[in-house]
Amino acid sequence: MGKKVRVIHYLNQFFAQVGGEEKGGAGPGVKKGAVGPGRVLQQALGDRGEVVATLFCGDNYFAENQEKATEKLLQYAALSDPDLLIAGPAFKAGRYGVACGAICRAAQERLRIAAVSGMDEENAGTALFRKSVYIINSGSSAARMAPILQRMSALGIKLAQGAPVGKPEEEGYIPRGIKRNEFAAKPPAERAVDMLLAKIRGDPFKTEISAPEFHPIKPAKPIRDLASAVIALVTDGGLVPEGNPQRMEPGRPTRFTALAVDGLDRLDPDKFDVNHSGFDTAYANQDPHRLVPLDVARDLEREGVFRKLHDTILATGGAHAAVENATRIGRGMAERLKTEGVDGVILTST
Amino acid sequence: MEIPVVQICTMIPVAKEVGSLRVIPSGGIVSPTGNPALAPNEEKEFRRNLVLSALRALQEEL
Secondary structure (H helix, E strand, O other): OOOOEEEEEEEEOOOOOOOOHHHOOOOOEEEEOOOOHHHHHHHHHHHHEEEEEEEEEOHHHHHHOHHHHHHHHHHHHHHOOOOEEEEOOOOOOHHHHHHHHHHHHHHHHHHOOEEEEEEOOOOHHHHHHOOOOEEEEOOOOHHHHHHHHHHHHHHHHHHHOOOOOOOHHHHOEOOOOOOOOOOOOOOHHHHHHHHHHHHHHOOOOOOOOOOOOOOOOOOOOOOOOHHHOEEEEEEOEOEEEOOOOOOOOOOOOOOOEEEEOOOOOOOOOOOEEEOOOOOOOHHHHHOHHHOOOHHHHHHHHHOOOOOEEOOEEEEOEOOOOOHHHHHHHHHHHHHHHHHOOOOEEEEEOO | OOOOEEEEEOOHHHHHHOOOOOEEEOOOOOOOOOOOOOOHHHHHHHHHHHHHHHHHHHOOOO
16 A cells, blocks of 8 residues: 555635634635544545645635735645645535635646545536546535545545546546547447437437537627617638738637728728638638628718727637637627727628 | 627527527628629628628617
């Protein structure tokens, strides 16, 4: 049997027995040995590991001072020369979950130690950290503290000892989106047909590649008075100034650009290019209005159909966009258009 | 404050899948707001009608 794994345990103010919600502002601290749920963690570890210290911080303090709190907690952690950080479980508590995720990631990156947290799938910390941190799916009920800590410690010991880690469903962690090659007993065609037959029979089956999930979007309120509205043109079709001076990506975009069109009646093909790796851009390069309808939008502005055409066009090259990047780019565009007083957007996509 | 967006695009099912709520079918992949087969004045008229549809969609209560 290997040497005992030195474990540090992160808890919020409540579980560390500092106090309830009123102590949410409490700063980072450290206690020797196990505290509160730490005793259950110690039982789960058995003789494989020892809880050498408990780190804690108020949830509000952490949320408001994430960098400072992380820094201080890492300093405390380093004093104990740990092999493994166990954070939480935080169950449904969002601020606690975010703190657990942040401290786990920081410990992995900066102390180079293994880290495991536990949270509900719907915890805000799960969305933020599931790709970088092993998070045991705790469900929402704190009544499951003991079995969840058992899973967290089992996975933590494996990580700390460098033992191979099983799949999410075997270990109980939330999928991190990591793909690993493995040998299958049957070729893909047979596996696909097996899945299809299972689906038709109504038997359970598991897809090998899960599609990204898109959350429903709340509809924005419509424009009430078009005649007084500012309308912006946006495209994911890769409109750029001639020569693409900003070196915008033609695909796999990470950013967007803003093209000034104040006072322009038309998009001159000699002054604009279409730079996109996902479609034949010849037609749009001949006449950029085939991608962005500036000419008719300007006409409609003059006719008073709407009050003003926004003075910039926002553009990105949307081919093969990673969902995360696309979301970030879209958010950036929306924030900019909001501050610039735009009332409605016409987005053109190839 | 939130801003309504209307998307003029070809792949309507994809637009819906990712959560686009106001969608206008476009002139095609290579020319969303045009149609190279039309004469220039007809093409502009086609584009104007697309944009007018888009503006109507921005005024729809969902």
